[in-house]
Amino acid sequence: MQHVRVQHELVSALQTISYGIIAALAMFLFFRAGSLPTSRWEPMSAGAFPRIIFLSISILCLLAVAVDLFKQGWPKLSLSHAMHRLRRLKLVLLNLALFIAYVVVMPWLGYIVSTFAYLLLAQATMIPKRLTRMMVAVAVALIFSAGPYYLFADVFNIYLPRARLAG
Template identity: 55%
Template sequence: MERRSAETALIPALQVLSYLFIALGALFMAFKAGSLPASRWEPMSAGTFPQIIFFSIAILCGMAVIFELSKHGLPRTTFCIAWRRLTALKAVIINLVLFTVYMIAMPIAGFIISTFVYLLTTQLYLAPRKATTVVLAIFVAILFSAGPYYLFSEAFNIYLPRAQW
């Protein structure tokens, strides 16, 4: 195995961490899909197909972790280099945290409110803070939170989560 610097050793480490994160998310979603209601007349429940997909994703990510570790070995890097690279991904990490909070808040706050807050906060975080961008961010958040809700409820008769209060 070739000798690599601490900077180049970080790339396979981040790949392994991303595979593990995706695998854990897929396993979580597979177990959540298993709680979907079953039909009396169908041999499989509504969650069977999503469970197959999510378990397949988890297995593929597990295989990718094994392949990366066998190919590159355990990553060796310094904390300073890892921290510098992690802070370079600050916008991605903040958006991931905001999306996670959004998904947790949706069953409680409902689709419209949680989507509006998520879209507004992510746009205000990413966009330059000018009066026009704030007005545009509010308009886009209203449009893409209320629009899909009414489209799904009126056109498709599919009701997205409503607020629990």
């Protein structure tokens, strides 16, 4: 019974923390959307709708944090037990870190390079390290990084981020 209570407290604490993280990220994106270009002919800027959405997400997540804290109070979970449980999620956390790095470096490296690197590293963390499987991972990363880039550019005339290296 003790194990179930501790597991419930951990899930509850992680849920509350995730609401806070999502709220913070939504506010970051809210401010980033404000830098989208404006049109002289449109009454609202290109960032108006995304800003409304991100602000709404942030407010809803902050309300969820408040409701969780009101209903359950501060999490009563030892840090050592929480860290032990989180270590079991190391693959998930590693891939989350890779995705965050992917989003951060895309403006500088461009879509093709950053997507290729992300897909290759993400696959390398999950597949057995055999030559044939790594060759397939390289092929998949190449196809799914260059393919969508040229599809969007040539078919839809939408240009994904290009490399913007310092120089």
